[in-house]
Amino acid sequence: MSEKVLVTYGTKNGSTAEIADFIASVLRDEGLEAEVRPPSEVTDVAPYGTVVIGGALYMGRWHRDARRFARQHRQELRERPVWLFSSGPLDPSASEREMPPVPSARRAQRRTEARDHVTFGGRLAAGAKGRMANAILDENRGGDFRDLPRIAEWTARVASEIKAPEGS
Numbered sequence: 001m002s003e004k005v006l007v008t009y010g011t012k013n014g015s016t017a018e019i020a021d022f023i024a025s026v027l028r029d030e031g032l033e034a035e036v037r038p039p040s041e042v043t044d045v046a047p048y049g050t051v052v053i054g055g056a057l058y059m060g061r062w063h064r065d066a067r068r069f070a071r072q073h074r075q076e077l078r079e080r081p082v083w084l085f086s087s088g089p090l091d092p093s094a095s096e097r098e099m100p101p102v103p104s105a106r107r108a109q110r111r112t113e114a115r116d117h118v119t120f121g122g123r124l125a126a127g128a129k130g131r132m133a134n135a136i137l138d139e140n141r142g143g144d145f146r147d148l149p150r151i152a153e154w155t156a157r158v159a160s161e162i163k164a165p166e167g168s
C-alpha cells in the first residue's frame with residue numbers, strides 16, 4: 001500500500017487548516033510523504049496509505065466537512081490506518097489534559113475505526129466569521145491556544161506507528 005499520508009480537515013476560520021499543514025510538515029520531517037487537501041478536493045482515498053482527519057469544534061460538534069468526509073469514505077478508511085484530531089478549546093485546557101472526542105467525532109472514530117483521536121487547543125482571532133465569533137472576541141475570550149510542541153509530539157507518535165505498525 002502507498003506510504004503517502006493524506007491530511008484533510010474541516011475549518012471555518014482557517015486555524016485547523018494551519019494545524020493540518022503543520023502536521024504534514026512534521027510527517028515530512030519524519031521522512032514520510034504527506035499531502036494536505038481540503039475534503040472537497042479528495043474524491044478518493046485510494047492513493048493514500050494513511051489518513052489524518054481534523055475538524056474544528058463549533059457548538060460541541062466536529063466541523064461538518066470532517067464529519068461528511070469520514071462518513072462518505074468510511075469503507076475505504078476502514079481499510080487503512082486513520083487518525084483524528086479536533087481543534088477548539090480557547091484556553092489551555094487541551095494542553096493540560098486529554099479531552100475526549102465530542103459525540104460527532106466519536107461517531108467518525110467508530111465509522112472509520114480510527115486508531116486515535118486527540119483534541120488540540122484552537123484559535124479565534126480578529127476577522128473571524130460569524131456573529132457569535134465576534135461576540136466572543138468582544139469579550140476578549142479569543143486567542144491562539146494551538147500548542148505546536150504538543151501537536152508535533154502527537155504527530156511524531158503517528159509517524160512512528162506508520163513506519164513500524166503494531167505487530168510488524
Ligand SMILES: Cc1cc2nc3c(=O)[nH]c(=O)nc-3n(C[C@H](O)[C@H](O)[C@H](O)COP(=O)(O)O)c2cc1C
Binds near residue numbers: 011012057088122134
Ligand atoms: C461560535 C463558536 C463556537 C465554538 N464552539 C466551540 C466548542 O463547542 N468547543 C470548542 O472546544 N471550541 C469551540 N469554539 C472554538 C473554535 O473551535 C476554535 O476557534 C477553532 O480553532 C476554530 O477552528 P477554525 O479556525 O479551523 O474554524 C467555538 C468558536 C466559535 C466562534
